[in-house]
Amino acid sequence: MSTYTTSGLFSWVDRPVQWSAATSSSIDRSLSYTYSDYPLFDYRLNDTQHGLVRSAFGAWAAVSGITFEEVSDSMMADIRVGIDAIDGIDSTLGEATYWWTGSNSLDKASIAFDSADLSTAWTGSGPAPANTWSFYSTAVHEIGHAIGIGHLSQTDAIMYPYANNVSTLTTADIEQAVLRYGAAAATTVAPTASTTAITVSAAPAGGVDDAFYFSRYADVAAAGADAVTHYASHGWREGRDPTAWFDTSFYLNANADVAAAGINPFDHFQTSGSGEGRNPNSMFDMAWYLTNNPDVAVAGVNPITHYWSSGWRENRDPGPSFDTSAYLDANPDVRAAGINALEHWLMFGEAEGRALA
Numbered sequence: 399m400s401t402y403t404t405s406g407l408f409s410w411v412d413r414p415v416q417w418s419a420a421t422s423s424s425i426d427r428s429l430s431y432t433y434s435d436y437p438l439f440d441y442r443l444n445d446t447q448h449g450l451v452r453s454a455f456g457a458w459a460a461v462s463g464i465t466f467e468e469v470s471d472s473m474m475a476d477i478r479v480g481i482d483a484i485d486g487i488d489s490t491l492g493e494a495t496y497w498w499t500g501s502n503s504l505d506k507a508s509i510a511f512d513s514a515d516l517s518t519a520w521t522g523s524g525p526a527p528a529n530t531w532s533f534y535s536t537a538v539h540e541i542g543h544a545i546g547i548g549h550l551s552q553t554d555a556i557m558y559p560y561a562n563n564v565s566t567l568t569t570a571d572i573e574q575a576v577l578r579y580g581a582a583a584a585t586t587v588a589p590t591a592s593t594t595a596i597t598v599s600a601a602p603a604g605g606v607d608d609a610f611y612f613s614r615y616a617d618v619a620a621a622g623a624d625a626v627t628h629y630a631s632h633g634w635r636e637g638r639d640p641t642a643w644f645d646t647s648f649y650l651n652a653n654a655d656v657a658a659a660g661i662n663p664f665d666h667f668q669t670s671g672s673g674e675g676r677n678p679n680s681m682f683d684m685a686w687y688l689t690n691n692p693d694v695a696v697a698g699v700n701p702i703t704h705y706w707s708s709g710w711r712e713n714r715d716p717g718p719s720f721d722t723s724a725y726l727d728a729n730p731d732v733r734a735a736g737i738n739a740l741e742h743w744l745m746f747g748e749a750e751g752r753a754l755a
Contacts, residue, residue, distance in 0.1 A: 420480030439480030462575035494543035551605030683717030
């Protein structure tokens with residue numbers, strides 16, 4: 399199934415995630431028998447393209463806990479990359495598709511660059527010149543999808559749905575990767591004695607999660623609407639949620655000033671509400687999390703980013719009303735599946751009448 403028809407936070411369990419440049423049509427055909435709509439690549443990457451793809455994988459590994467290994471082409475590779483005819487000139491530059499098993503675990507992914515657009519591809523470094531597109535930036539974008547990340551609403555993000563000539567991963571992009579794979583070991587620093595101020599970073603998961611949005615709201619998916627645009631123009635007014643962790647109705651009910659101003663509640667939370675300690679859902683208490691986890695506060699990590707990436711695995715609680723370990727003890731199937739406890743409660747558990755403890 400494709401990137402845009404899934405719900406929740408999907409990620410690779412495999413470590414390292416193995417990738418290969420697609421070189422064999424027989425492998426394509428064999429995989430297509432198991433994975434519906436698996437691409438039959440028309441061409442393999444040339445040496446320059448191959449090098450840029452290799453660098454693009456490295457970009458994601460440098461900012462998060464995910465690791466990759468390049469392997470010879472085979473059916474066992476987790477992600478295969480090649481060139482295929484997609485939809486003609488000046489439309490889709492690349493396309494990533496992934497398939498998954500249970501427990502939100504990715505099982506296989508493919509990345510195809512549109513052969514019709516290669517004549518205008520920029521294979522240099524930095525932003526692409528006028529009337530060209532960056533092969534490297536597109537590779538980083540599609541790899542983002544292949545590791546489970548949807549589109550973001552920030553216009554300067556690599557994962558923005560439209561070409562923006564950005565060549566460097568932004569904070570919003572990085573937070574999505576950290577949300578799924580944890581922080582890069584190389585970027586983890588211990589607090590020093592000179593630390594005197596606590597700074598809360600920007601809100602996590604930088605924008606509308608289109609995978610979640612389309613799965614939760616089938617009418618939007620069926621209409622072929624863009625998730626980011628739909629939420630901004632209609633969705634929040636209809637009480638729809640942009641991500642698993644942000645409850646639109648709760649936020650507006652809890653913040654009368656935001657409701658009275660008639661502004662997009664998710665945008666408000668991203669730009670100011672998070673820093674003001676406003677809460678994104680009924681179970682997550684931003685201030686409480688920082689008070690009860692001083693290491694997170696000193697590190698300046700956004701509470702939601704921390705809880706979603708590692709906090710729940712460490713049995714930290716998102717607030718006084720939700721006991722992570724108690725929920726997992728009361729629901730052993732959730733524990734066995736390795737699912738974020740609070741995310742499961744928000745998406746399924748409450749509606750299913752699950753016990754909190």
